[in-house]
Amino acid sequence: MKTRASRPDTAPVAIQLTGVSKHFGPVKANRSIDLSVRQGSIHGLLGENGAGKSTLMKILFGMMRPDAGRIEIGGEDVTLRSVADALAHGIGMVQQHFSLIGKLTVAENLILGRANSGFAARWLQKLDLESAGRRAEELSERLGFGIDPFARCDTLSVGARQKVEILKALWGGATTLVLDEPTAALSPPDAEELYALLKTLQQDGTTIVLISHKLPEIMRLCDRVTVLRDGAVVGEAEIPRAYNAPAEKQALEAQLVRLMIGRNRPEVPSRSSHIWPTVLSVRNLSDGERFGPIDLDVCGGEILAVVGVEGNGQGQLIELLMGLKKAASGSITLEEANITRKTTLQRFQCGMAHIPEDRHGLAVADRMSVIDNASIAFVDGAPFAPTPFWLSRQKRARFAAGVIRRYRVRAASVEAPVTSLSGGNQQKLVVGRELARAPRLMIAAQPTRGLDIGSAAAVHEALIGLRDRGGAVLLLSLDLTEVFSIADRIVVFRQGRIVGETSTADADLDRIGSWMSGIDEETQK
Amino acid sequence: MTRDAMTAPPSIKKAATGKRQVRMDPEVMADALANDTRQPNGEFVPRLVARFHTMSGSVGGQVLTFMLTIAAALVASVPLIWLAGSDFWLTTTAFFGGALGSGPAIAETLVQMIPLLIAGLAVAVAFHASLFNIGVEGQLLFGGLVAGVVGASLDIPPALLMIVCLLAGMIGGALFALIPALLKAYRGAHEVVTTIMMNFVAVAVAEFAVAPTGPFVAADQPSATDRVPEGAQLPIIWEGTRLHAGLLVALAAVAIATWVLYRTPAGFRLRLMGANQNAARASGISIERQTIIALLASGALGGLAGAVQVLGLYGRFYAGFSPGYGFDAIAVALLGALSPIGVVAASFFFAVLHAGSVPLQAIAGISREFVGVVSGLVVAFVAAQPAVMRLVSNMRQKVVDDTLPNDPPEPQYMSEIATSPEEPS
Numbered sequence: 001m002k003t004r005a006s007r008p009d010t011a012p013v014a015i016q017l018t019g020v021s022k023h024f025g026p027v028k029a030n031r032s033i034d035l036s037v038r039q040g041s042i043h044g045l046l047g048e049n050g051a052g053k054s055t056l057m058k059i060l061f062g063m064m065r066p067d068a069g070r071i072e073i074g075g076e077d078v079t080l081r082s083v084a085d086a087l088a089h090g091i092g093m094v095q096q097h098f099s100l101i102g103k104l105t106v107a108e109n110l111i112l113g114r115a116n117s118g119f120a121a122r123w124l125q126k127l128d129l130e131s132a133g134r135r136a137e138e139l140s141e142r143l144g145f146g147i148d149p150f151a152r153c154d155t156l157s158v159g160a161r162q163k164v165e166i167l168k169a170l171w172g173g174a175t176t177l178v179l180d181e182p183t184a185a186l187s188p189p190d191a192e193e194l195y196a197l198l199k200t201l202q203q204d205g206t207t208i209v210l211i212s213h214k215l216p217e218i219m220r221l222c223d224r225v226t227v228l229r230d231g232a233v234v235g236e237a238e239i240p241r242a243y244n245a246p247a248e249k250q251a252l253e254a255q256l257v258r259l260m261i262g263r264n265r266p267e268v269p270s271r272s273s274h275i276w277p278t279v280l281s282v283r284n285l286s287d288g289e290r291f292g293p294i295d296l297d298v299c300g301g302e303i304l305a306v307v308g309v310e311g312n313g314q315g316q317l318i319e320l321l322m323g324l325k326k327a328a329s330g331s332i333t334l335e336e337a338n339i340t341r342k343t344t345l346q347r348f349q350c351g352m353a354h355i356p357e358d359r360h361g362l363a364v365a366d367r368m369s370v371i372d373n374a375s376i377a378f379v380d381g382a383p384f385a386p387t388p389f390w391l392s393r394q395k396r397a398r399f400a401a402g403v404i405r406r407y408r409v410r411a412a413s414v415e416a417p418v419t420s421l422s423g424g425n426q427q428k429l430v431v432g433r434e435l436a437r438a439p440r441l442m443i444a445a446q447p448t449r450g451l452d453i454g455s456a457a458a459v460h461e462a463l464i465g466l467r468d469r470g471g472a473v474l475l476l477s478l479d480l481t482e483v484f485s486i487a488d489r490i491v492v493f494r495q496g497r498i499v500g501e502t503s504t505a506d507a508d509l510d511r512i513g514s515w516m517s518g519i520d521e522e523t524q525k
Numbered sequence: 526m527t528r529d530a531m532t533a534p535p536s537i538k539k540a541a542t543g544k545r546q547v548r549m550d551p552e553v554m555a556d557a558l559a560n561d562t563r564q565p566n567g568e569f570v571p572r573l574v575a576r577f578h579t580m581s582g583s584v585g586g587q588v589l590t591f592m593l594t595i596a597a598a599l600v601a602s603v604p605l606i607w608l609a610g611s612d613f614w615l616t617t618t619a620f621f622g623g624a625l626g627s628g629p630a631i632a633e634t635l636v637q638m639i640p641l642l643i644a645g646l647a648v649a650v651a652f653h654a655s656l657f658n659i660g661v662e663g664q665l666l667f668g669g670l671v672a673g674v675v676g677a678s679l680d681i682p683p684a685l686l687m688i689v690c691l692l693a694g695m696i697g698g699a700l701f702a703l704i705p706a707l708l709k710a711y712r713g714a715h716e717v718v719t720t721i722m723m724n725f726v727a728v729a730v731a732e733f734a735v736a737p738t739g740p741f742v743a744a745d746q747p748s749a750t751d752r753v754p755e756g757a758q759l760p761i762i763w764e765g766t767r768l769h770a771g772l773l774v775a776l777a778a779v780a781i782a783t784w785v786l787y788r789t790p791a792g793f794r795l796r797l798m799g800a801n802q803n804a805a806r807a808s809g810i811s812i813e814r815q816t817i818i819a820l821l822a823s824g825a826l827g828g829l830a831g832a833v834q835v836l837g838l839y840g841r842f843y844a845g846f847s848p849g850y851g852f853d854a855i856a857v858a859l860l861g862a863l864s865p866i867g868v869v870a871a872s873f874f875f876a877v878l879h880a881g882s883v884p885l886q887a888i889a890g891i892s893r894e895f896v897g898v899v900s901g902l903v904v905a906f907v908a909a910q911p912a913v914m915r916l917v918s919n920m921r922q923k924v925v926d927d928t929l930p931n932d933p934p935e936p937q938y939m940s941e942i943a944t945s946p947e948e949p950s
Contacts, residue, residue, distance in 0.1 A: 324806060345809030349548050354807065362807040365800035376797065376808045381790025382547045383554065391790050395557065402556040438550040 013075065014039040014176055014207045015060065015091075020069030022055055029055040030066070031232040037176070042198065042208045044222035044239075046215070046260055048452045052231035053211045054096065057178050060209075061093040062086035073176075092174030094165045096181045102154030106164050107133040109153055110171050139167060143200055158309060159190030163197070176207040183217060184478070187309045188513035195221055213260075215253060227259040235259040276300030279472035280441050281333040282321075288328025291316040291496035298441065303463065303473040305487035305504075307480065309516050313496035314476045315357075318445055321474075322354055323347050335440055345380065353439030355431055357446045357476070359423070363430045366419050370411055370429065373418040374400035377433040399436070407432035408458060424455030431462050442466055445476040460486050480509070494518055587862060590910060594860060595874055598902040605898060609891050616889040623884030624877040632766035636838065638876035639771040640665070640830045640850040645857030645868040646782050647698075647826035651716075652863050653786060654819035655799040660705060660720025661827040662851025663727030664698035668828020669835045670731050671697030673842025674741050676753030676835070683756025690757060691774070691832050698828015699821045701727060706820035710813040716820065724851070731844050743841065750842040759837035769837035776869075778826065783865040795819055827851065856900050859907045875900060 017035040021028070029052045037043040045053045058064045060071065062080035071078055073089045080086050086093075100109050111132045136149035145163045153161060162182060169177055179198075183191040198208055198221060212218055218225050219239060227235040237256065243249045279300045286292030291313045298304045306314055319325035321332060323344040331340045334350050342350065356362035364373045375396045378384065384395040400414045409428045411421055418426060431447065444463060448456035463473050464486060477483050483490060483504070490507055492500040492515040500515035502508075606616050624634050644661050651658035658664075672694035679686055705719035735742045735749055743751045759770040786792040798805040798815045806812050830850060835842050857875055861867030882896040 322807065343809065343811070344807070345811075348809050351548070356804075356807055361801075362803050365797055365804050367800045368796070372793070372797070372800075375793065376804065378549070379790070379794055379797065379805070379808050379810050381793060383549045385790050388791065389789055391788050391793055393788065398557040399553070402553055406553070406556065436550045436553040438548060 011039040011041065013037065014073070015209075016070075016072040016075075017056070017060070018070040018072070020056065020059060020066045020071070022059060022064060022066050028231050030059070031230075032069070033228070033231075033233055035226055035233070037207060037209055038224070039207050040202065040205055041223040042202055042210055042221050044218040044225035045209060045211045045228065046213065046218050046225050046256060047228035048213055048260060051213075051228040051260075053213075053228055054180055055231075056228070057093065057180060057209065057211055060086065061091060061178060087172045087174070090173065090175040091178065092169030092172065092176070093178040094162075094169050094180065094182055096184060098161055098165060098185075100153045100161060100164060100168075103152065105129075105150050105152055106147060106156075106167075107136050107149040109164065110136055110149075110168050136167065139170065143197065143204070145197070157190075158185055158187075158311075159193060162186060162190070162194060166197070166201075170206070175205070176209065177201065178209045178211070180211045181213070182210070183212075183214065185310050187517040188480075188509070189517050191217075215256060215260075218256075219249070219253060225256065227256060229260060274301050276470050279335055280321075280474065283331050283333075285320060285330035285332060286328050287316050287320060287325060289316075291320070293330055294496075294498050296491065296498070298472040298474055300440070300470045300472050301467055302489060303467050303475055303487045305475045305477055305483040305490045306493055307477060307483055307490055307512065307516065308493035310478055312493045312516075314445070314493060316496065317493070318354070318357070318443060318476065321347075321443060322352070348437060351438070351440035353434040353437045353442045355427075355434050355442070355444040355447045357449070359426060359430065359450075364418050364426055366417070368418060370404070370414045370416060370418050370421070371396050371400045373426075374403050374414075374429060374433050377437055403429060403432035403436060407435075407462065424451045427451055428455055428458055431459050435462060435466060439466070439471060441472045441474065443474045443476070446478060447475070448477075448479070448482060456482075480512070492516055587864070587867065590862070591860065591867065591870060594903065594906045594910065597906045598899055601902050601906075602895075602899050605895070606891065609895070611889045611891050616885065616891060619884045619888035620881040621877075623888075624881035629766050630880065632763050632768040634873075634876045634880040635772055636767050636769070636876075637879040638872050639769075639775050639837070640834050640847070641853055641857050641875050641879075642775045642869060642872035643778055643826055643830035643833060644850050644854030645861060645872050646778055646865060647823045647830065648854045648858035649861065649863045649865065649868050650782060650786070650795075650826060651819055651823035652858060653799045654795045654815060655802065656709070656816065656819055656823070657717050658702070658705075658720055658820060658823045658827075659717055659855065660702060660723045660727075660851070661823070661830075661854050662847065662849060663720070663724035664701045664824045664827030665831035665834075665847055665851050666727040666731050667701040667831070668694035668698035669831030669846060670734055670741075670750075670842050671828070672832035673750040673753065673835045674734070676757055677741070677743075677751035677841065683754050686754065686757035687759065687836065690753065690836055691829060694828045694832020694835070695825040696828070698831065699825040701828070702820045702824025703817075706817045706824075709820065710816040731842075735842065735844050741842075746841070748844045752841045753836060755840075757836070758840050759833065767838065771833035771837035774829070774833055778829065779865045779869055782826075786865070791818070830854075853900060856904045856907075860903055874903075 013036050015035070015037040017033060020030055020033045020035075022030040031052075033052075033056055035045075035056070045056070047053045055064065059066045060080070062083045062085045065081070071080060073091070078085075078089055080089070101112070104112070107129055111127075111129075133149040136147070139145075140147045140149070140163075145167065147156075147160060147163055147167070153164065156164065162185075166177070166179075182194060186194060195217075198210070202208060210218070210221060222239050224238050225236065226233055227237075235256075237252065239252070276299055278297050280296070280298040282294060282296040284293045284295065286294070294317075296304075306317065308314060316325065320327050323339075323342060323346075327340055331338060333339070334347070334352065337350055339347050339350055339352075348354075360366060363376075365376070371393070375381075375384065381388075381391045384399070385391045397414055403409065404411050404414065407428045409421065409425045409432065411425060411429075413420075418429070421429065427447065427450075431444075434442065442463065447459045447463070451459065460482075463475070467473055467488075475483070475487055484507065487504050489503050490501065490512065491498050492512060494516060495518075499518075500512070502511070603613065606613055623630060625631055644665055647661045647664070648658055672690045675693040676686060676690040679689065681689065701723060702720070705714075705716050705723060708714035708719050709716045732748075733739055735747075737747065741750045743749050759774070762768055762770050762772065784792075786796060794805070794810050794815055795818070797808070798810060798812060798819075802812060805815070831847070834846055834850075839846060853875055857868060857871045859871075860874065861869070861871035878896045878899055882893045885891050885895065886893050
């Protein structure tokens, strides 16, 4: 094992947070958090979505101001009023979502907002892109990134973009790098490369804070991990580089999971036992642009998972299946009925249901009440309206209450706006409402993204329940763990086409990874 | 796993294509029917308030916001009165005396309120669908013209003619909103731009129709159509004043708009589209169709406002009969927080402003245009509401935080929690 530049046990403290608290309305995102990160270490921040990790790091990066608490950087008490303050103190951050402008080159993106010349100079001087490019090249050379500073960002691969994000964070001479879920959008090989890169950075002397809810990632990279739950620190552990026995590692992992979710890992549900005839049959479907043509079949009693790196045609598949976008060619058949030319509403009536990926964008109307949001499943009002001139509020309220009870949604009142529910409960409401359509085919797009483990398990249970009753489920997910735990069959999308198919029982992670990233095709060439 | 094509899945039957057929999980349906949450012995007033509550936030909060906004606008206009060189007390007495001081004054205020109320509803209905119909002024003018022309030229029984005229006004207003609606739905042209432009078209059309050489100009009166027969005009409902049955028409419009918005599938679709257009589209609503429906409904209400003015107040169409009701209506709708009941209150406030402006000029010597200043202030304070609300809620939160222990008490939930977290050992 390699010795590190500074073995973190004895290294001085780079960042010290004491009693940091932050609330949003009634929600306490951070409750008196103490965190100390040693110089030159990789410090993991582990917690489920909504545990308060991102909020804490936004406070450290000057994007939010804490309600209470102290921040010390390098032993010095600081007040971070803005991102510029944080950058001046040597903190760089890579956000969960890419913040690059696609139409600009790498160098242009890097110097964006980083002008440190005076006001007059900024308007009068020519932008010195060349020296910026040179500097970018140097930096990328030193770290082994291999990025062309004059390439336009939208021509780069996802992995390369992530590297540019890191370059951007290091640009101002940051000594501490905060990464928020950096591998969320990466395929396994790209993630692998990122891990190696972080190790290089560490040897270079950079302190790294890694926010993640992926335990394996934390176990591999970090020297120390702090576990957050419900906005508070619930545990901290040193991660040894070597274990006396494999059982020791397993014990630590189990302990961390318990800390993170407050209980033991939920059991993996059983596989489908019976396959009914085909429910959805897609032939030669294409949107005339970058998608397709594809053939796809989903049977009753089956959960088919569509996996792939984000943006490889999953969105188009949903839009085409739901009739939100017109198909250029091909046919969609649902239980022997050709629905290719049907409207979205007719597709729902034919037995489709849809849990959208973007909850706030497509699934719920934030300003409306829980009742209204439950009734979105029936925009024609049919079950609640005896005539087109009367929509019974009473029936809608009872329906909403029924969904809440059946799917254990935590809601103070059905009349309150839907935003008074937590994200997990909103999602359970959406799932319940979609299942109330009595669907033959459920299209579930990332149904558990951003949910805590309890809610995610409830959503999985609901989907499995539908499958066991003979329904078909088309699951689109970026989370391979989820796919492996509930799907029966997997198809892999890349650049709008199906590049691989396997049953979960004999699926091989490496193979799926190579399908997703396209390494397969490259080696064949 | 076996692939067994012989056994049919235990499925719900495939959908027929009938129009109003119900596809719903029968278990959920039975569940919902069994779960009767009605409380038969509930007091009438709390029940009413609870219903109102669900329509538009908390009633108290709404009323308070409304009053505070008006108060802020009035207070802000005090220095302007002083700048105009007038005495504050004299101004106040002249203003309120003129608007509310006597029976006839109140009647005149109500007369002013009628067009503002209907036009305000028109704007509010469009706003519910997230559409900004600035063209109510044009729809009102055109609706008034159509009503005036139909009333002057059709020869049918007067009572029937009245109804036909009102309907004609609504159709006229709706037709005038049709062009912006189609452009918005199918070409994506922003309705603000197109409706504003249609306003100019409406003014030009109205002036052409009753120009000296125009097709509908009256023989005895320039810039006006022939009179609508006496019996077809809206009757006076308060003897000795100008208050006409248009008030009843307006209140009926409020009732119908409330019902449609909150108690029909169509209203639900409209509000859903307004609250989240993408969610509406994903759930099967045709955005194109909803856009057209919303703008046509809004235009029809605008046309109705014009028709009521023509049939109730003037008895004929005058080219310049609207002093900008359609524009004031925007302020009315915003002050009324888009709720039909709120629009009633807001239109009453603006009517007071208008009715009070005449004695204001006569007694206190303040120009009538001062009303425009106050209504501008109202719009400014309405626009400031969200910021003020946030400020208040932040302050309230701070107080709560200071007085409560660190962890707030667990709220009461309707259902038990599926997985109550155990503390780690």
